[in-house]
Amino acid sequence: MTRAFLPLASAVGLALLAGSAWSQGKVVNVYNWTDYIAEDAPKAFQDATGIKVNYTTYDTNEILDAKLKTGKSGYDVVTPTMSPHFARQKAAGLFRKIDKAQLKNYGNLDPEIMKALARYDPGNEYGVPWMWGTTGIGFNVEAAKKRLGDAPVDSLKLIFDPATVAKFKDCGVMMLDSPTDVLPAALLYLGLDPDSKKVDDLEKAADVVRKVRPSIRKFTSAEMINALARGDICLAFTFSGDVLQARDRGAKAKPTAVEVNYAIPREGSQLWIDVMAIPRDAVHVAEAHRWIDYLLDPKVAAASSDTVGYASGNKAAVPLMKTDVSGDPLIYPPEPVRAKFFTISPGDPDHVRLRTRLWTNIKTGR
Amino acid sequence: MSATARTVARGAPWGRAATILVPYLWLLLFFAAPFAIVAAISLGDYTPDTVPPVTLTWSGKAYALLVGDALYAAAYLNSLRIAAIATIVTLLIGYPMAYTIARAPAGWRGPLLMAVILPFWTSFLIRIYAWMGILSENGLLNQVLRGSGLVDDPGTLLGTEWAIYLGIAYAYLPFMVLPLYASLEKMDAALLEAAADLGARPWTAFRTVTLPLSLPGIVGGCLLVFIPAVGEFVIPDLLGGTGTLMIGKVLWDEFFSNGDWPMASAVAMAMLVVLVAPIVLFQRARARDLAGR
Numbered sequence: 001m002t003r004a005f006l007p008l009a010s011a012v013g014l015a016l017l018a019g020s021a022w023s024q025g026k027v028v029n030v031y032n033w034t035d036y037i038a039e040d041a042p043k044a045f046q047d048a049t050g051i052k053v054n055y056t057t058y059d060t061n062e063i064l065d066a067k068l069k070t071g072k073s074g075y076d077v078v079t080p081t082m083s084p085h086f087a088r089q090k091a092a093g094l095f096r097k098i099d100k101a102q103l104k105n106y107g108n109l110d111p112e113i114m115k116a117l118a119r120y121d122p123g124n125e126y127g128v129p130w131m132w133g134t135t136g137i138g139f140n141v142e143a144a145k146k147r148l149g150d151a152p153v154d155s156l157k158l159i160f161d162p163a164t165v166a167k168f169k170d171c172g173v174m175m176l177d178s179p180t181d182v183l184p185a186a187l188l189y190l191g192l193d194p195d196s197k198k199v200d201d202l203e204k205a206a207d208v209v210r211k212v213r214p215s216i217r218k219f220t221s222a223e224m225i226n227a228l229a230r231g232d233i234c235l236a237f238t239f240s241g242d243v244l245q246a247r248d249r250g251a252k253a254k255p256t257a258v259e260v261n262y263a264i265p266r267e268g269s270q271l272w273i274d275v276m277a278i279p280r281d282a283v284h285v286a287e288a289h290r291w292i293d294y295l296l297d298p299k300v301a302a303a304s305s306d307t308v309g310y311a312s313g314n315k316a317a318v319p320l321m322k323t324d325v326s327g328d329p330l331i332y333p334p335e336p337v338r339a340k341f342f343t344i345s346p347g348d349p350d351h352v353r354l355r356t357r358l359w360t361n362i363k364t365g366r
Numbered sequence: 367m368s369a370t371a372r373t374v375a376r377g378a379p380w381g382r383a384a385t386i387l388v389p390y391l392w393l394l395l396f397f398a399a400p401f402a403i404v405a406a407i408s409l410g411d412y413t414p415d416t417v418p419p420v421t422l423t424w425s426g427k428a429y430a431l432l433v434g435d436a437l438y439a440a441a442y443l444n445s446l447r448i449a450a451i452a453t454i455v456t457l458l459i460g461y462p463m464a465y466t467i468a469r470a471p472a473g474w475r476g477p478l479l480m481a482v483i484l485p486f487w488t489s490f491l492i493r494i495y496a497w498m499g500i501l502s503e504n505g506l507l508n509q510v511l512r513g514s515g516l517v518d519d520p521g522t523l524l525g526t527e528w529a530i531y532l533g534i535a536y537a538y539l540p541f542m543v544l545p546l547y548a549s550l551e552k553m554d555a556a557l558l559e560a561a562a563d564l565g566a567r568p569w570t571a572f573r574t575v576t577l578p579l580s581l582p583g584i585v586g587g588c589l590l591v592f593i594p595a596v597g598e599f600v601i602p603d604l605l606g607g608t609g610t611l612m613i614g615k616v617l618w619d620e621f622f623s624n625g626d627w628p629m630a631s632a633v634a635m636a637m638l639v640v641l642v643a644p645i646v647l648f649q650r651a652r653a654r655d656l657a658g659r
Binding site: 179 | 412416417419504556619
């Protein structure tokens, strides 16, 4: 998934913080998503432990993936998304086992999230959840009301029913440029298993997207937040965090505020979890554990969720958050909604190739 | 023979060898070696569970797929088409600019050329993002159009192929203007006077004298724009629509989305082959230009 608006500048990391209190040259090299932590956390960690943090950021899983697969990335802690990226990287033996004995805050983690993660990492041996969210529908409140009246917006129909999507064509529709997020939702819309790896099913899902293709202005992973917040588009299928950030930015837009909201499809929503992991060739393993343990501190995790507006993988942090984060049903959905979350498995290389090919064909109208 | 002369005589072969060696070393290190690595990877097998995800087998499977799947040929052809149109657009904007600068008073030329190069001082990526702001639905351009009362619904330029042409023309304009300026500036103004004396109207003089004499500049400028535009990724990705199939994007997908290094390398190798013809053309034109001096 993607969360910022400079996709290519991501490789240019910011070496934060000229360390003041670091002793004996202890260092930890952290590679994390952009805008994904309370801003003062690295500095506070450095002050508390004397370990210098080289904190750099990326904004697509693909960039991280390419760096890890090249080997000797130099990073000690990375945060890939659970599936397919973390799962595939784990299978390729890119990570080392987490030494849970070194994490005194490990018990704070949310058992529900740990269980979802265990599907790809049995026993949670290689990954520690950081934050999580859903995939769903972002919409311009005024535009949706004008076109749909009081009809419900929390349905995959909004993005996959050609007649419905066509109503939004004039004000702009965008969809994630990601076959691993859109095709499972299309499968679900058809009443099929969203994790189906059957070629026939995949073709059917592709046809669903092809039929709404004429109404879609762009497939993108990087432009949604601004486009929604500026009122350039009125409908988007994307990650919860993108829309919630657009909601905040839209409310502050000038000269007139743009009212944006998010809906979790009632048919079900793909759950994403970003996972902290230690690359196999990491040099500062002990420091990496210290860093992860620091982020598992409920106070630190709560401050970060307050800042970025995502749900935390840390259950003990929830009561410490601002109530407009912990009490927001779009960030922390109620049990009946959570029961319909699904995840997808990575698939073999042939499947990945077929999926990417189908996706290119859909996008270019072939 | 004085001591100094002897030293120079002894030192000269060394100096010459070093002078020749440096560019060759540079080429070996930064062109030949990476090229050989990409070529080797392109012939290997994709093995997702190794680091890096390729096994050197010389099987050439990627090339079989490259030929067998019509997508790649379509992407190459479309890239060539878009690059060609964008090059023509750049030429139409760049020629009058270069002409004006070359005919400007001598004291003005330096500052005007400087103004052409000045945008390079800002990051390329940021300038393309600025264009997104200008061309978007509620962007600067549409606000001006609506505000002027001339157009009610101007439509959106962002996401169309015209936005790509505009972006390429904007980004590569200096590469067009500079060679054009170089060939226009060295043209003798007396030739135009002679043409006028012989009864040629300004347009005829331009067509029969200026244009042919600036041909090396036109060829050089066009190729300098065309060659990088074929492989352009950032401009079509940010300014273009999703439906635009270009080889740079296909390469990105192969490398990042599929993680298939051999296939991505094969696409890159094929792109080089596609571009060999225009590069050779460029070299010839330049050689002719130099010989003509």
